[in-house]
Amino acid sequence: MKCQMVIKNIFSFFLFFAVFFNSCSKTNNASYPDAQIELALGTVCIINLYAGGKDTVYSSIFSRIQEIDRTMSVHKSEFQHMFDEATSLQPAASSLVSGIAAINEQAGIKPVKVRSDIIDVLEKALYYAELSDGAFDPTVGPLVNLWGIGTDDERLPSENEIDETLKLVNWRDVIINREESTVFLQREGMAIDLGAIAKGYAADEAVRIAREAGVRSGVIDLGGNISVIGLRTDKGATRHWRIGVQDPLSDRGGYVGVLIVSDTNVVTSGVYERYFLQDGKRYHHIFSTETGYPVDNGLLSVTIVTEESIVADALSTVVFALGLERGKALVDASPGVEAVFILNDKSIIITDGLKNIFSFESDEYTLVSLQ
Numbered sequence: 001m002k003c004q005m006v007i008k009n010i011f012s013f014f015l016f017f018a019v020f021f022n023s024c025s026k027t028n029n030a031s032y033p034d035a036q037i038e039l040a041l042g043t044v045c046i047i048n049l050y051a052g053g054k055d056t057v058y059s060s061i062f063s064r065i066q067e068i069d070r071t072m073s074v075h076k077s078e079f080q081h082m083f084d085e086a087t088s089l090q091p092a093a094s095s096l097v098s099g100i101a102a103i104n105e106q107a108g109i110k111p112v113k114v115r116s117d118i119i120d121v122l123e124k125a126l127y128y129a130e131l132s133d134g135a136f137d138p139t140v141g142p143l144v145n146l147w148g149i150g151t152d153d154e155r156l157p158s159e160n161e162i163d164e165t166l167k168l169v170n171w172r173d174v175i176i177n178r179e180e181s182t183v184f185l186q187r188e189g190m191a192i193d194l195g196a197i198a199k200g201y202a203a204d205e206a207v208r209i210a211r212e213a214g215v216r217s218g219v220i221d222l223g224g225n226i227s228v229i230g231l232r233t234d235k236g237a238t239r240h241w242r243i244g245v246q247d248p249l250s251d252r253g254g255y256v257g258v259l260i261v262s263d264t265n266v267v268t269s270g271v272y273e274r275y276f277l278q279d280g281k282r283y284h285h286i287f288s289t290e291t292g293y294p295v296d297n298g299l300l301s302v303t304i305v306t307e308e309s310i311v312a313d314a315l316s317t318v319v320f321a322l323g324l325e326r327g328k329a330l331v332d333a334s335p336g337v338e339a340v341f342i343l344n345d346k347s348i349i350i351t352d353g354l355k356n357i358f359s360f361e362s363d364e365y366t367l368v369s370l371q
Helices: 002-022 026-028 055-073 078-086 098-105 116-131 141-147 160-164 198-212 310-324 324-332
Strands: 036-040 041-050 173-178 181-184 218-222 225-229 232-234 237-239 241-246 255-261 262-272 275-278 281-284 301-305 338-343 346-348 359-360 366-369
Touching: 002 275, 026 232, 036 055, 041 055, 041 198, 055 116, 116 173, 116 181, 116 198, 198 218, 198 275, 198 310, 225 241, 225 310, 232 324, 237 359, 241 262, 241 301, 241 346, 255 262, 255 338, 262 310, 262 338, 301 310, 301 324, 310 324, 324 338
Parallel strands: 346 366
Antiparallel strands: 036 041, 041 218, 173 181, 218 225, 225 262, 232 237, 241 255, 255 359, 262 301, 275 281, 301 338, 338 346
16 A cells, blocks of 8 residues: 555646646757755655756755655654664754654653744644634544554444544644744544645645755656746746646546646645545545544545645645535635536636636546636
8 A cells, every 4th residue: 555655746746747748849848957856745756847947956955845745744743764874874954843743752741842843833734724713623642543544444433433533633723833843642542644734734844845955847746736937948938837737536547627827826625636446435534523533525536736835734624525616615705716626526716816717628527617
């Protein structure tokens, strides 16, 4: 199953580049630096910097991504990563500040001192938790662990297990002390999981580093979280990027349409990312904080397009969890945010701001609205 997760993330890379390369000549592509790839944040991270990309820039970006992985991963504290690095004769991180894993370990026991960027991301997550009335909740960790989707331990829990676990999911029980730089989970057994927002933050950091280094054109793909910088060059002319919107029912990287964009971020959440099948039913990784089961509201996927990847990352999950009616209302009320909704009946709805930049390209689906 872990191998399947990596394969799905690789598909997101080929989905974008298949659309991109189909619109470019081989001559121009050959003049671009090769994409550099690393595993981080539980996914495949691919970066390709065209105008202004240098080895030192790639190195700085991946170092920052790995740093975010060390501190915001739910699996290891920074101390554990430092030990791993030391035993591999790699330079250890200079900070002795703990990360999300340490917060979870000390749940119900004591506050944990953390880096300021962890607090920044956690506060953003809590903002979306409040905005969505808890449909998005960074304390969903116990539920994620119970189901184990995407791991060797994935299973369908009992009703009693789900009910007991839901008692540990409540974003209001996260106590942040900015002055002391601490985070405290009020009840033992609680656990933070930033999987629905950390990649977005990492992508924004990657874009920041690239821009500060003078990069004028590039693509950053963190497991399907796509950030594009500037425009691309094709046969001496500058053109917009073409980003495919994944067909959520295809395991082969097919797409239902193409977004034609520049200087933006595109993030999708859906039933196809991580899941298992049991008795013919698909159980995916986006959970309802009311029922404890995977969200089942008629949506297959939601794609968010906006200027900040952290916003796109969080909102893709928020909107998917809220469903079409409430989710679309939230998008419509959010300046600079657009969305593509793909429904179970294979219909597609896009928000008004995408009508001139979304190219519908599917015989299997129906574009039913431009409102």
